[in-house]
Amino acid sequence: MRRKDQAKAYGYLPGTSNQNLIAQVTRTWDHGGMSTRSRISARISAISESATLAVDAKAKAMKAADRAVIGFGAGEPDFPTPGYIVEAAIEAARDPRFHKYTPAGGLPELKQAIAAKTRRDSGYQAEASQVLVTNGGKQAVYQAFATLLDPGDEVLVVAPYWTTYPEAIKLAGGVQVDVVTDESTGYLAGVEQLEAARTDRTKVLLFVSPSNPTGAVHSREETVAIGRWAAEHGLWVVTDEIYEHLVYGGAEFTSIATAVPELGDRVVILNGVAKTYSMTGWRVGWLIGPSDVVKAATNLQSHATSNVSNVAQMAALAAVSGDLSAVAEMRTAFDRRRQTMVRMLNEIPGVFCPEPKGAFYAYPSVKELIGKELRGRRPRSSAELAELILEEAEVAVVPGEAFGTPGYFRLSYALGDDDLVEGVSRLNKLLSDAR
Ligand SMILES: Cc1ncc(COP(=O)(O)O)c(C=O)c1O
Numbered sequence: 001m002r003r004k005d006q007a008k009a010y011g012y013l014p015g016t017s018n019q020n021l022i023a024q025v026t027r028t029w030d031h032g033g034m035s036t037r038s039r040i041s042a043r044i045s046a047i048s049e050s051a052t053l054a055v056d057a058k059a060k061a062m063k064a065a066d067r068a069v070i071g072f073g074a075g076e077p078d079f080p081t082p083g084y085i086v087e088a089a090i091e092a093a094r095d096p097r098f099h100k101y102t103p104a105g106g107l108p109e110l111k112q113a114i115a116a117k118t119r120r121d122s123g124y125q126a127e128a129s130q131v132l133v134t135n136g137g138k139q140a141v142y143q144a145f146a147t148l149l150d151p152g153d154e155v156l157v158v159a160p161y162w163t164t165y166p167e168a169i170k171l172a173g174g175v176q177v178d179v180v181t182d183e184s185t186g187y188l189a190g191v192e193q194l195e196a197a198r199t200d201r202t203k204v205l206l207f208v209s210p211s212n213p214t215g216a217v218h219s220r221e222e223t224v225a226i227g228r229w230a231a232e233h234g235l236w237v238v239t240d241e242i243y244e245h246l247v248y249g250g251a252e253f254t255s256i257a258t259a260v261p262e263l264g265d266r267v268v269i270l271n272g273v274a275k276t277y278s279m280t281g282w283r284v285g286w287l288i289g290p291s292d293v294v295k296a297a298t299n300l301q302s303h304a305t306s307n308v309s310n311v312a313q314m315a316a317l318a319a320v321s322g323d324l325s326a327v328a329e330m331r332t333a334f335d336r337r338r339q340t341m342v343r344m345l346n347e348i349p350g351v352f353c354p355e356p357k358g359a360f361y362a363y364p365s366v367k368e369l370i371g372k373e374l375r376g377r378r379p380r381s382s383a384e385l386a387e388l389i390l391e392e393a394e395v396a397v398v399p400g401e402a403f404g405t406p407g408y409f410r411l412s413y414a415l416g417d418d419d420l421v422e423g424v425s426r427l428n429k430l431l432s433d434a435r
Pocket of ligand 1: 240274
């Protein structure tokens with residue numbers, strides 16, 4: 001049996017259950033009387049490459065080969081990390097205290113500062129003991145699901161969703177239940193749609209607003225309604241607040257943890273410095289939760305990675321203790337680019353893009369273009385169309401397949417204004433030829 005098939009048979013691929021987890025992990029495969037063990041476990045074989053990083057890598061490789069590629073794939077701000085943050089790291093690197101192991105769960109002063117920053121920014125009253133400092137938001141995502149889920153526990157995930165969530169849920173033995181939205185609702189799911197997906201096995205609701213990949217932002221009223229519904233049914237809420245400071249126009253960020261006190265101690269907040277302070281490469285994130293969850297997740301981290309690099313933690317301390325002027329500047333630039341991108345995308349025949357209200361992504365539908373003839377080819381999916389665009393127009397976009405909804409593209413507008421205009425103009429020129 002091929003590894004993918006094995007993984008499917010034993011519940012590690014979407015649409016199957018995870019009940020055979022233990023049998024699956026320990027099974028020896030029999031080939032013609034010879035007992036052999038597979039080189040890679042089915043659990044890990046079932047994990048796919050990060051599609052967003054793959055697109056970015058391909059675009060960077062083409063650029064390195066002197067192709068004039070414009071990349072809309074990257075999920076990172078195009079600004080350098082502010083100088084005062086870099087200086088704090090340099091100072092830390094010179095201090096022998098930071099040359100040694102420190103507590104696995106994070107430097108005490110950083111945990112204090114994260115708790116204070118959270119009270120300042122979202123009003124959520126967290127103590128330092130409720131904070132676990134992780135190696136980027138990604139490790140917080142993995143550890144939150146690893147800590148909360150038993151095999152077979154269901155997690156409600158609104159699609160389109162960020163590519164990492166399914167893999168983290170699957171690895172923890174959880175079962176992802178998609179709540180699929182589209183452009184007609186601005187990619188937002190309401191209580192009714194969530195309730196239709198709830199079963200007696202549902203343990204967690206994943207709540208992400210602003211959303212990657214769609215930029216959708218829930219209003220305060222919607223957030224409260226969803227939080228109260230989750231509380232009423234005893235669900236845990238894992239909420240990813242990494243784009244909290246990137247909202248535009250009249251949109252407002254609402255922390256579900258603060259807005260819905262009824263959730264009590266069944267809420268886990270994920271966050272990090274990557275997007276707010278343009279610190280994607282520094283790898284500092286965190287998880288805030290009830291003390292039993294944080295203690296258990298810290299135990300896991302103490303064996304997996306131990307403390308996050310002290311130098312990076314000290315840079316993060318400078319970031320979260322400082323003001324928000326750097327993100328205010330980025331927000332102004334992103335807002336300008338967002339408006340340009342949405343206007344230009346909507347001028348392309350066959351493309352429809354609702355207005356994103358947060359993060360730094362646009363998520364247009366390209367469904368009308370699928371199956372049309374373009375440069376002698378007939379792409380049958382958004383993935384094939386994205387490939388054709390990369391080859392013909394040297395523009396990199398991430399197809400909706402990566403986010404659980406084929407028929408769409410994700411374009412990051414965290415790139416320079418001129419590149420943005422040039423890239424979308426190339427898209428227009430190419431896609432206008434579709435027949
Ligand atoms: C929604 C969301 N959460 C978490 C992260 C994790 O960020 P990092 O691991 O770089 O801190 C990202 C990064 O793209 C994201 O988009």
